[in-house]
Amino acid sequence: MNILEVKNLRKYYATQKAVDDISFSLAPGSIFGLLGPNGAGKTTLIRMITGIFYPDEGEILFNGKPFNTQTDILLTGYMPEERGLYKKMKIGEQAVYLAQLKGMSKAAATEKVKEWFIRFDMQSWWNKKVEDLSKGMSQKLQFVTTVLHEPKLIILDEPFSGLDPVNANLIKDEIYRLAKNGASIIFSTHRMEQVEEICDHIILVNKGQKILDGTVKQVKQQFKEHLFRISFEENPKSIISDVFEVIEQNQHELVVKIHEGRRPNDVLQFFLDQPTGITAFQEILPSLNEIFIRLVEGTPTARQFESINA
């Protein structure tokens, strides 16, 4: 069963259709990318999923039942983009307190916090205050406080911002581990290379509407342009063919676009009939970044306000 089902959600502000009929589902153990340009509606969507806002229309099912803001909230962990830690409170106490708010006993929370602080090498931070931490350090703390009550649904908004590569890797490995242990993760970011690396499923939201939904592999296949890179021992004798068009030519390497109705095997056959050896043959799939730009191209760089008549 899906951990989360979002059905036809709508949220309109006075001057904006922030979320306009969005549906998607989230399987257990899945790492799900929620993507979209600035102002697309991602935060509004997340706030409805986490019970901060009520939707104007639509339904959110958690484990197959309508989301219960009292009990299901204890099974979710949300790391918002604007970080919410108490600056003056001691770090250890604060982590224990936040875990208690999520339903853990003080003893169990203390145990868990100690475990996480050892795992992230943060033991010496216990009696420090958040105001003593750097941006990256408080980011790490925020991540720990988001996941330490072992939520079934974890929502991370730009979790790597401000982290150095070593700490970003640490968090990334934890995301994989949590997903492997069955947690479902919604990951919102503008960094497409991170999405490509981490997420198995994505949706792309633009102007409040879902315009793309699928696994990373499916999405890339959907937008492929039938481009192949071929490397040779020596330059081939002939590169003129009715099977493909040459897009790029470098020494001992070609990028070709296969004509409609032709297959990669036809390209290979063309070159196999020549004396030069083929050393590599690989399809070039578009990056998520290219797909994102292509799909939101034409959208003004700043989202415009609209008047709502509904």
Ligand SMILES: Nc1ncnc2c1ncn2[C@@H]1O[C@H](COP(=O)(O)OP(=O)(O)OP(=O)(O)O)[C@@H](O)[C@H]1O
């Ligand atoms: N409290 C509010 N009142 C009125 N309009 C709002 C409010 N919050 C958001 N909006 C509008 O709703 C739309 C969606 O905003 P939202 O914050 O959900 O976008 P986002 O995808 O999270 O953007 P970003 O990537 O910039 O964080 C925007 O056009 C924004 O102007």
